[in-house]
Amino acid sequence: MHSIAILGAGMMGNVHARAYRAMGEISSLWIIDPVESRAKAISEKYGANVASFEEVLENGVIDIVDICTPTFTHGELAVRALEAGKHVFCEKPVALKIEEARAMDGAAKKSGRKFMVGHVVRFFPQYIRVRELAVAGDIGEIVMARLYRGGSFPSHGIDNWFADIDKSGGVFVDLSIHDFDFLRKLLGPVKTVEARSVALSSERKKDSFDHGMAILRFESGALAHIEGSWAEPTGMPVNFGTFYEFVGTKGMITNSYERETTLRLQTSIDGKPKYSQENTAYYDPYAEELKSFILSIDEDREVPVNGQEAVESLRVALAANLSAKLHRPVELSEVF
Ligand SMILES: NC(=O)c1ccc[n+]([C@@H]2O[C@H](COP(=O)([O-])OP(=O)(O)OC[C@H]3O[C@@H](n4cnc5c(N)ncnc54)[C@H](O)[C@@H]3O)[C@@H](O)[C@H]2O)c1
Structure with a gap:
């Protein structure tokens, strides 16, 4: 059982929240978005707790961070979450620049946490x-x-x-x-x-x-x-x-x-x-993708789409x- 924080309550945040809820194996769901009304809408629809990113990083119960924010924000969010010891799923494209994508992959390797990119x-x-x-x-x-x-x-x-x-x-x-x-x-x-x-x-x-x-x-x-x-x-x-x-x-x-x-x-x-x-x-391919990520954590095996592959794409x-x-x-x- 995992506690998952979704960053970004836009289109993909909704798709991921629905997929996690359909899985039924989640102990708690969290939603973070600077636009309060968006976070609230997901919170009400999918029973997610509203929080800030800092609260997520400090919360020892939350073990997965799922990044569904606009692409130009992916790099910093992923690196900070990995450094805080979270497993990270990040929507595609991994980032906009190669150096940034490599830094994300490097942070994942250093942390020993799972890092998967959403090439759905x-x-x-x-x-x-x-x-x-x-x-x-x-x-x-x-x-x-x-x-x-x-x-x-x-x-x-x-x-x-x-x-x-x-x-x-x-x-x-x-x-x-x-x-x-x-x-x-x-x-x-x-x-x-x-x-x-x-x-x-x-x-x-x-x-x-x-x-x-x-x-x-x-x-x-x-x-x-x-x-x-x-x-x-x-x-x-x-x-x-x-x-x-x-x-x-x-x-x-x-x-x-x-x-x-x-x-x-x-x-x-x-x-x-x-x-x-x-x-x-x-x-639902999004549900399959997220299930495969969770399985990689549970069975401690390589994720289906790792940071290096996302860099190459x-x-x-x-x-x-x-x-x-x-x-x-x-x-x-x-x-x-
Ligand atoms: N896999 C797919 O099929 C697919 C489809 C569409 C989009 N995407 C990708 O998903 C990502 C999100 O796209 P979208 O269409 O959901 O965008 P969107 O604009 O609908 O939603 C993004 C949300 O992130 C929030 N946000 C911005 N900065 C944030 C931060 N620092 N912390 C938390 N929330 C923050 C915004 O307020 C907004 O609600 C992008 O990288 C996009 O390329 C993937």
């Missing part, structure tokens, strides 16, 4: 399934991939922080990082990134952009095309969606939010064409930002 796409059923099929060799060696993730601008963010590239990192760092992380896990290290970005919606701030495309070349030789968007109009029938297509030497797997059937597998093994489709089971996203800015391909070795 690894826990979504249709992504788990594509990985299973790929690992089983159903489509042979993956040589190319196309992924899309997007919707309208995330204007729910407090003080419109997503619109400021110095606070959110922009659409590659905040949104496409989900796909960068998943691809890294599936296809291995990235070698080069070439990206372009445009500014379409009126809600972003000067110097920021809200639609981007990146082409990743992996050390394996595979190529991936990733598109991320915050620029779809509001009021669309589906507010947010994802798409993927993985093409291997023996077939392809596709999945799109625009189709009712969630996953299609087309293969040609030994000259025999085969087609199948399936609906992957649905469950951040490097790819920052390489995309740099490439879009310089209008040239960027070697991953340039971002360190």
